[in-house]
Amino acid sequence: MKRLQILITLAVSVLLAVGGYFVPAAPAATMGPVTDSIGVVKVSKGQPITIAYWLVITGPNGNLGIDSRNGIEIAIDDQKAVLGFPIKLIGEDTGCNAEGGTTAATKLAANNQLVAAVGSTCSSEARPGAPILWKAGIATVSPANTAPDLTDPKRSADYNGYLRTAHNDLVQGAVGATFVRTVLKLSKVATIHDGSPYAEGLANAFAASFKKQGGTITAAEAVNVGDTDMRPVLTKIAATKPELIYFPIFVAEGGFIARQSKEVSGLANVKLMGADGLFDPNFLKAAGDAATGMYQSSPDTRTEVLGSIYTVFLQKYEKKYGTKPLSIFHAHAYDATNLILQAIQKVGKTDAAGNLYIGRKALRDALFATKGWKGVTGTLTCNPYGDCADPHLAVYQITAGDPSKWDPGVTNPKPIYPVVK
Amino acid sequence: MGRTFWQRFSLISLFLWAFRITVVLVVVVGTYGTLSSGKYGPAQWIDIVIFGLSQGSIYALIALGYTMVYGILRMINFAHGEVFMSGAYTAYFAAAALNGFGFLARHPFLGLLIVLVVAMATATGVGLLVERIAYRPLRRAPRLVPLIAAIGASFFLQYTFRGFFGAGFQAYPDWPLFKGQMVVAGIGILRTQAVAIVGAVFLMVALYLFVMRTKIGTAMRAVSEDMEVAAMMGINVDRVIVVTFGVGAAAAGAAGVLYALVFKQVWFFMGFVPGIKAFTSAVLGGIGNIPGAMVGGLFLGLIESAGPILFLDGLGIPAPNQLKDVFAFTMLVLVLIFRPTGILGERLAAKKA
Numbered sequence: 001m002k003r004l005q006i007l008i009t010l011a012v013s014v015l016l017a018v019g020g021y022f023v024p025a026a027p028a029a030t031m032g033p034v035t036d037s038i039g040v041v042k043v044s045k046g047q048p049i050t051i052a053y054w055l056v057i058t059g060p061n062g063n064l065g066i067d068s069r070n071g072i073e074i075a076i077d078d079q080k081a082v083l084g085f086p087i088k089l090i091g092e093d094t095g096c097n098a099e100g101g102t103t104a105a106t107k108l109a110a111n112n113q114l115v116a117a118v119g120s121t122c123s124s125e126a127r128p129g130a131p132i133l134w135k136a137g138i139a140t141v142s143p144a145n146t147a148p149d150l151t152d153p154k155r156s157a158d159y160n161g162y163l164r165t166a167h168n169d170l171v172q173g174a175v176g177a178t179f180v181r182t183v184l185k186l187s188k189v190a191t192i193h194d195g196s197p198y199a200e201g202l203a204n205a206f207a208a209s210f211k212k213q214g215g216t217i218t219a220a221e222a223v224n225v226g227d228t229d230m231r232p233v234l235t236k237i238a239a240t241k242p243e244l245i246y247f248p249i250f251v252a253e254g255g256f257i258a259r260q261s262k263e264v265s266g267l268a269n270v271k272l273m274g275a276d277g278l279f280d281p282n283f284l285k286a287a288g289d290a291a292t293g294m295y296q297s298s299p300d301t302r303t304e305v306l307g308s309i310y311t312v313f314l315q316k317y318e319k320k321y322g323t324k325p326l327s328i329f330h331a332h333a334y335d336a337t338n339l340i341l342q343a344i345q346k347v348g349k350t351d352a353a354g355n356l357y358i359g360r361k362a363l364r365d366a367l368f369a370t371k372g373w374k375g376v377t378g379t380l381t382c383n384p385y386g387d388c389a390d391p392h393l394a395v396y397q398i399t400a401g402d403p404s405k406w407d408p409g410v411t412n413p414k415p416i417y418p419v420v421k
Numbered sequence: 422m423g424r425t426f427w428q429r430f431s432l433i434s435l436f437l438w439a440f441r442i443t444v445v446l447v448v449v450v451g452t453y454g455t456l457s458s459g460k461y462g463p464a465q466w467i468d469i470v471i472f473g474l475s476q477g478s479i480y481a482l483i484a485l486g487y488t489m490v491y492g493i494l495r496m497i498n499f500a501h502g503e504v505f506m507s508g509a510y511t512a513y514f515a516a517a518a519l520n521g522f523g524f525l526a527r528h529p530f531l532g533l534l535i536v537l538v539v540a541m542a543t544a545t546g547v548g549l550l551v552e553r554i555a556y557r558p559l560r561r562a563p564r565l566v567p568l569i570a571a572i573g574a575s576f577f578l579q580y581t582f583r584g585f586f587g588a589g590f591q592a593y594p595d596w597p598l599f600k601g602q603m604v605v606a607g608i609g610i611l612r613t614q615a616v617a618i619v620g621a622v623f624l625m626v627a628l629y630l631f632v633m634r635t636k637i638g639t640a641m642r643a644v645s646e647d648m649e650v651a652a653m654m655g656i657n658v659d660r661v662i663v664v665t666f667g668v669g670a671a672a673a674g675a676a677g678v679l680y681a682l683v684f685k686q687v688w689f690f691m692g693f694v695p696g697i698k699a700f701t702s703a704v705l706g707g708i709g710n711i712p713g714a715m716v717g718g719l720f721l722g723l724i725e726s727a728g729p730i731l732f733l734d735g736l737g738i739p740a741p742n743q744l745k746d747v748f749a750f751t752m753l754v755l756v757l758i759f760r761p762t763g764i765l766g767e768r769l770a771a772k773k774a
Binding site for chain 2: 059195222224226228235252263265288
């Protein structure tokens, strides 16, 4: 019995020690000229200001995050320095799942030189990741999370350091539903999500708006991330005779659904529609010819909508990386980075020795105070819950299943709604 | 029988009985609900059964490797899913190269044969290397040690492939001949699935004959019954173990090709889930038993494909296909409660224990 007691005592003390290590140390602090209720980052003279990305940059969805990272790098190239200090970008891969988001955020939170972060890509990463960063006093601006609940007025205080330049999916769902109802003039739609906050939130937003406009949802189905055999679920959907299948999910599973829907009897001529998670040349690789003719809702990047400011940005992108944009959130990432850099510019103070001090709470407040700020994606104003986007959404159509013909926003995928003059 | 029924009736057995009754009730009520709703016609049920069979025959092929190695070494080769992946991945390179100059369109069956041989050869090579490097030095170690080595080997293979070929997926070329449907006895069936089912059944029969009819197969069965006595009878146990790993790995490599034919994507992590499912199939059928692995694989494929719709849809559960894994594993637990040795049982259970 005695040995057991010793063991338990040991285990408890080890747990306490480990737990104590992870309790965030972000007390009120005064450093140099700055006092901040959460903490202060000191950047010594000659050292760079560290900001981080946490995006999915490997795996089937890697293009979504690489595209955003390109936007961040261009923003840093453009700014070169803030208050005379160079900018250093570090980063973590998030894998488009909750575990990856947790790991990346935990690693970044351990870096006390980190001023702010840009990320994440998938909403499933932000849900556990953003609170971890905020506990360490690090504000993060997401260029790509779109799940409605992340900026819901009832969100918990854990998300107080979270903002996004991406649109809220309440908007995207409504645009998609309006397109299907008024342009395609269809009334029966089946939806499929993959259980991720992004896909589930968007499928629900679409369904709500579609029903309000007099349409019927014939089946609301779900698959798992990592599933390969979609035929049973598609057969079940076929029995409800929809005119369109709406599956706002990610590349691998989306590819399986597009391909296999052509092979299930009764679905050969049913139209397909996805969302921004599938706006990726890898999706064409996954779906092949089955993708041709499919619709996708995504941010609208046409010059008529965003103006020449986007065209200038796009030229920089293509010059630097020698490729067409890999996805759709590069401009949002560019804006997110610039928001952070201009907020640092506002709140950073230098002392006599030339060291820079940035208050964490002050930086967070400066980000939330953004109002009427002109970015590439529009005029950004942050609400108290972190929604900063000026959402412009379009519906695109894929015109060729060949990834080498990827030319987003121009011919493939080709924007078809709303019509601009 | 010193104690009465009620004295032996513990809380745990109460729980187990409640579990059995619940699952049986779910099955009966759900099936009745689905069938009486009339939402799905015979054509849809036939489709669902065929999907299940094609998926199940791939599970069965992989499960053979698990069950054969277990039968002989009493160890679970958790790297087997990665052997399957290595076969599928090399098959991709072979198929893409052949497709590059139109060979697949001109000689589809010869092309399939070449791709199969390449995949099986690679998988066998990987399987044998893993055996030589990770398992043989640990042959005399406690049972848990090779199990950990197997998990390590599994990670090593996954991340080696990731390092070589990237974390993204590769799209498999379309076989022009295997596009679309064909009609057999009035039933429409996808050509790729027909190839998968026929190929898997052919390989399983060949493997069964190999184990039952050849000299080395007899030696395998002897080693599986009693390794020490077999060694005394002059059987080279190491050689038999190598052959077992090789044959199991070749079956997994072939399964990789069939899987890629049906799903048309390969990536470094693709072996994990089918590996777990195939292991489940082996346990379901009775681990160590070759026909059991085949039955278990087909059963699991069918349950995954038809179970959610047949049992859960009738209960009014929304989006039941999301629960297909839950359902498959509940079935595993249920089978093991009623028949702890699996569907076909381990014939030599008493002797090995």
